[in-house]
Amino acid sequence: MLWSFLAWKVFKLSILVSFAFSLAFMLFQFLRIDKMILSLPLSETLPFLVLWISYSLFYFMPTSMLISSSVIFFELKESKRLHIIESFGVSAYRAYSKVLVRFIPVFVSFLVASFMLCEEDISFVRRYLTYKYYVSVFYSMPEKTFSTFGDVTFYVDKRKDNYLSDVFFKKDDSLVMAKDAKLSDNSIIFINGSVLVKEGDKFYLTAFSKYTINLEKFVNVERKKDNVRRDRILNFINASLSPMLMTLGFLISRIRLDSPTKLYYLVGIVSILYQFFLVILKSAL
Secondary structure (H helix, E strand, C coil): CCHHHHHHHHHHHHHHHHHHHHHHHHHHHHHHHHHHHHHCCHHHHHHHHHHHHHHHHHHHHHHHHHHHHHHHHHHHCCCCCCCCCCCHHHHHHHHHHHHHHHHHHHHHHHHHHHHCCHHHHHHHHHHHHHHHHHHHHHCCCCCCCCCEEEEEEEEEEEEEEEEEEEEEECCCCCEEEEEEEECCCCCEEEEEEEEEEEEEEEEEEEEEEEEEEHHHHHHCCCCHHHHHHHHHHHHHHHCCCHHHHHHHHHHHHHHCCCCHHHHHHHHHHHHHHHHHHHHHHHHHH
């Protein structure tokens, strides 16, 4: 009963720490896509947010278990409760091993999740939502206003439903000017205008009577298989290291430290180094 209680304390604190890391990371990223998230229907953005939160919690759990195991066992040592356990003939290492055994289902679930949750899945859904956002922006474009989103700049002098007049469109080094345009499904059909394209150091101007741009070309919504393979390998390594990170946290708690502050500094440095290791590993895969 005691070992299950200690295992629950470590697991609960791991969830809280992982959630804090996930929230900080997501808030930083959210500033880049807040307009897109807030402009689309909740039915489309909610699955993305749920997937994003789930992956972030999973990704930071091994690091969180390092932190929680060190904090919980350090508190047991400092409060003399670990000495009480040892007075019954149970060493600190044996007590930890009993807690570790109760985490086996958690470690197995991490390994299973490493093949189910991929960062590429989040990127794929985010690219799809970006594409939906672009479509919604085009269909709600105000008159006589230059609108910029991403690397696209768009201007329309007059509009009536899906029909536009005196249109200016720019993306990267391509520029389209047309007298009329029509929004059709997921494309823009320009009528009677010219397109200016830069190739190398030269510009080419071509007149047209009809020119169609598919909005799907703005965002690559394909799921990249190479990235999925890379993410699964990284996730598997991260999940496999969970028992060792948790054990490392316990060993850190056994170090003689004058105050909890020094423990937090030490665990923080180790956690940062581990995150750097994951970043380097990801770039190498």
